[in-house]
Amino acid sequence: MRTLFTALALATALLAGAALPAAALDVVPAGNRNAEQPNVPGASVRRTKAGKTSFDAKYEKVRDLLATDHELTGKIRSIAGRYGIDPIHMVGAIVGEHTYNVDAYDRLQSYYVKAAAYAGDSFRFAYDGETIAEFVARPQFDKCAGKNGAYALWTCREAVWNASFAGRTVGGRSFPRNRFSVVFFQPFYAGQTFGLGQINPLTALTLTDDVARVSGYPRLEESDAAAVYKAIMDPDISLAYMAASIKRSIDAYRKIAGVDISKNPGLTATLYNVGSPDARAAAFAARRAAGEATWPEENYYGWLINDKLAELQGLL
Numbered sequence: 266m267r268t269l270f271t272a273l274a275l276a277t278a279l280l281a282g283a284a285l286p287a288a289a290l291d292v293v294p295a296g297n298r299n300a301e302q303p304n305v306p307g308a309s310v311r312r313t314k315a316g317k318t319s320f321d322a323k324y325e326k327v328r329d330l331l332a333t334d335h336e337l338t339g340k341i342r343s344i345a346g347r348y349g350i351d352p353i354h355m356v357g358a359i360v361g362e363h364t365y366n367v368d369a370y371d372r373l374q375s376y377y378v379k380a381a382a383y384a385g386d387s388f389r390f391a392y393d394g395e396t397i398a399e400f401v402a403r404p405q406f407d408k409c410a411g412k413n414g415a416y417a418l419w420t421c422r423e424a425v426w427n428a429s430f431a432g433r434t435v436g437g438r439s440f441p442r443n444r445f446s447v448v449f450f451q452p453f454y455a456g457q458t459f460g461l462g463q464i465n466p467l468t469a470l471t472l473t474d475d476v477a478r479v480s481g482y483p484r485l486e487e488s489d490a491a492a493v494y495k496a497i498m499d500p501d502i503s504l505a506y507m508a509a510s511i512k513r514s515i516d517a518y519r520k521i522a523g524v525d526i527s528k529n530p531g532l533t534a535t536l537y538n539v540g541s542p543d544a545r546a547a548a549f550a551a552r553r554a555a556g557e558a559t560w561p562e563e564n565y566y567g568w569l570i571n572d573k574l575a576e577l578q579g580l581l
Contacts, residue, residue, distance in 0.1 A: 290525045291524045292524070292528055294560070297567075297568050298560055305565045306565075324360065327363035327364060331359070338581060341504065344480075353530050353578055353581065355504065357530040358537040360569070360577060361538060361566040362538075363463075365538075390449050391449065415473045420543065426448075460497050462503040464506050464507065465540075466490070466494070468510060469485055470493065472513065475513070482502055511533050514537070515533065518561065532561055535561075535566060545561075
C-alpha cells in the first residue's frame with residue numbers, strides 16, 4: 266500500500282507541479298527544523314567505533330582537507346557553477362559522507378591514487394549469477410522500455426524492483442528484501458560506495474545523461490561495470506555526478522512539491538544521503554496538502570551541515 270500511495274502521490278504531484286509558476290514556489294527557510302540532531306543510525310555508529318575514531322574527529326578531518334586543498338575547493342566552485350547550484354551544497358555532501366560513512370583522505374591526490382588501484386580490476390553487476398542486463402530483460406520491466414533518458418529509465422526499474430521483487434519469490438527464485446542498488450550494484454559488500462563523492466553505481470547510471478550533457482563525460486552502461494567504477498572513483502568525474510545529483514534533488518522539490526530547497530544545504534545533504542528525491546518530494550507534497558507538514562526536514566546528516574554552515578561556508 267505504501268508503494269502504491271507513493272506512486273499515486275508522485276503522479277498527482279507531477280501533474281500539479283508542472284503547472285506551478287516560479288512565483289508560486291515557497292522558499293524553505295534556512296536552518297534546521299529540529300532543535301536537536303536526529304539519531305545517527307547504528308550502522309554509522311558501529312563503523313566509526315570500529316575505526317577507533319569519532320564523528321567529531323572525522324568531521325574535523327574532512328573540514329581540514331577542504332580548508333587546505335585549494336585545488337579541490339576550486340574544482341567544487343567550478344563544477345557547481347556549471348550545474349547551476351551553490352557550491353556549499355557540494356561541500357555539505359562531502360562533509361556528511363566523510364563524517365558519517367567513511368574517513369577522508371588527507372589530500373585530493375590520494376583519491377586519484379585509490380581510483381587508479383581499481384583501474385585494472387574486472388567487475389560486473391549481477392546477483393546470484395544473473396547479470397543486471399539479464400534481470401531487467403524480465404517482463405516485469407517492460408513498462409520501463411519506453412522511458413526517455415537514463416534518469417526515468419533507472420527510476421522506473423528501481424520502482425519495479427521495489428514493487429515486484431524485493432523480499433519476494435518470483436518464478437521460484439527468492440530475492441532479498443533490500444535496495445536495488447545493494448543487491449545488484451555493490452559486488453564487494455552491502456552499502457559500499459566509492460570515491461570523493463561516495464556515489465553508488467546505480468546513482469551514476471541514473472545520472473549519466475545529465476553528466477554527459479553538462480560535463481561531456483561518456484555515458485555509462487550497466488554492461489560496463491569497470492567504466493562505472495572509474496567514473497565514481499575519479500575525483501573530477503565524481504564531483505560532476507555529485508553536482509548532478511544535488512541539482513536533481515533541487516529540481517524535484519521545485520517541480521513536484523512547489524518548494525525551493527536551494528537555500529538550505531542541510532536538506533540537499535539529507536537527500537544526497539537518502540536518495541529517491543522524486544518519490545520523497547511527492548510524499549512530502551502529499552503530507553503538506555493534507556496539513557501534516559509545513560517544510561521538509563533534515564535528517565541527522567543534513568542537521569550537521571546546517572549546524573556547521575557558517576564554518577563550512579568559510580571554506581569556500
